[in-house]
Amino acid sequence: MKLLNNMQLGSLDLKNRVIMAPMTRMRSMPDGVPTDLNATYYAQRAGAGLIITEATAISKGSLGYINAPSIYNADHVDGWKKVVNAVHAEGGKVFLQMFHVGRISHHDLLGGSEPVAPSSVPARGEVHTLSGKKSYSTPRALELSEITDVITEFKIAAQHAKDAGFDGIELHAANGYLLNQFIDSTSNRRTDNYGGSKENRGRFLFEVIDAVTKVWDSNRVGIRLSPSGLLHDAGDSNPRDTYGYIIEKLNDYNLAYLHLMNPTLPIDNHPEMEPDVIGFYGKLYKGNVIMNGGFTRETGNDLVESGQADMISYGKLFISNPDLPKRFELNAGYNEFDPNSIYGGSGAEGYTDYPILE
Numbered sequence: 492m493k494l495l496n497n498m499q500l501g502s503l504d505l506k507n508r509v510i511m512a513p514m515t516r517m518r519s520m521p522d523g524v525p526t527d528l529n530a531t532y533y534a535q536r537a538g539a540g541l542i543i544t545e546a547t548a549i550s551k552g553s554l555g556y557i558n559a560p561s562i563y564n565a566d567h568v569d570g571w572k573k574v575v576n577a578v579h580a581e582g583g584k585v586f587l588q589m590f591h592v593g594r595i596s597h598h599d600l601l602g603g604s605e606p607v608a609p610s611s612v613p614a615r616g617e618v619h620t621l622s623g624k625k626s627y628s629t630p631r632a633l634e635l636s637e638i639t640d641v642i643t644e645f646k647i648a649a650q651h652a653k654d655a656g657f658d659g660i661e662l663h664a665a666n667g668y669l670l671n672q673f674i675d676s677t678s679n680r681r682t683d684n685y686g687g688s689k690e691n692r693g694r695f696l697f698e699v700i701d702a703v704t705k706v707w708d709s710n711r712v713g714i715r716l717s718p719s720g721l722l723h724d725a726g727d728s729n730p731r732d733t734y735g736y737i738i739e740k741l742n743d744y745n746l747a748y749l750h751l752m753n754p755t756l757p758i759d760n761h762p763e764m765e766p767d768v769i770g771f772y773g774k775l776y777k778g779n780v781i782m783n784g785g786f787t788r789e790t791g792n793d794l795v796e797s798g799q800a801d802m803i804s805y806g807k808l809f810i811s812n813p814d815l816p817k818r819f820e821l822n823a824g825y826n827e828f829d830p831n832s833i834y835g836g837s838g839a840e841g842y843t844d845y846p847i848l849e
């Protein structure tokens with residue numbers, strides 16, 4: 492099956508098109524340093540054509556998850572080196588997913604400082620803090636000069652990822668985090684050059700891409716978008732127009748790939764949201780497309796065979812099946828997914844103890 496065929500991703504040779512989707516597991520050190528167990532977890536999944544790590548904070552101000560990893564200091568780089576080396580030792584390839592959560596946070600997670608966002612519009616919903624669940628804090632709108640600072644933070648984080656030995660990076664511009672908050676009209680109410688028109692709302696993303704491609708060859712930089720996503724209170728009044736513009740402009744950058752997500756929340760009451768993500772948005776992109784969201788071995792392979800996507804990323808199936816590509820190849824059964832051990836904990840349970848085929 493074509494899903495299991497190798498492919499060229501820019502200058503990288505991928506052994507198959509089964510990609511491990513980025514997944515937050517909240518099992519790093521409290522200061523964001525990846526652990527030996529994190530290295531074991533990713534190395535177990537090195538059979539993927541490409542692993543995309545869990546979302547990783549680019550700066551102190553970008554934190555939103557307890558025990559999620561970061562990449563803004565030397566200790567983070569050293570921790571990630573262990574992960575990267577372990578994956579490479581097993582013959583795998585790995586990209587670091589980088590993010591800034593923006594308003595999807597709480598001042599308790601930010602040393603008492605307010606979260607920052609394009610505009611001072613709070614997201615509806617709750618976040619886990621050390622003292623329980625709390626409503627998202629009302630964010631402070633970034634000053635113009637601070638936007639430049641955040642772009643620099645992305646660039647420094649991209650350099651750190653390079654220092655750690657990653658094969659590339661993925662910019663997380665999906666799921667309602669900072670890059671997504673700038674794009675969407677519901678979260679971006681700015682009246683300067685970074686708000687208003689779709690061109691202005693897209694400016695921050697393209698300036699971040701310009702910054703990180705000074706560090707990495709563009710063909711080692713991927714980008715993740717959720718144009719029909721409502722997660723974390725995301726939403727745009729005219730996503731087909733906004734994301735159509737963004738994706739067509741991405742064609743100019745010779746990126747490693749565009750990683751598109753199917754909606755993870757129901758969009759029945761949202762006629763503005765396009766249900767056919769790959770048919771509508773995928774078509775607009777000329778380079779490599781990774782498609783994600785609810786795929787099986789068969790539906791993923793069908794999409795690749797039909798030429799609509801080049802690769803498929805799998806999330807939950809990769810949590811419970813470290814050797815997923817091998818299981819696809821043998822058409823073997825799957826381990827049962829344990830919903831109670833998804834996040835947190837310091838031990839192997841639900842993390843590195845899922846059975847691997849002999």
Ligand SMILES: Cc1cc2nc3c(=O)[nH]c(=O)nc-3n(C[C@H](O)[C@H](O)[C@H](O)COP(=O)(O)O)c2cc1C
Pocket residue numbers: 512513514515516544545546588663665666715752783784785786804805806807808833
């Ligand atoms: C436990 C968990 C953590 C996730 N964390 C992230 C993340 O850090 N970054 C991201 O872009 N998506 C994240 N996602 C979304 C997944 O990458 C993926 O889009 C989703 O699971 C749908 O794919 P699937 O149906 O194959 O599981 C997460 C999903 C799960 C289940």
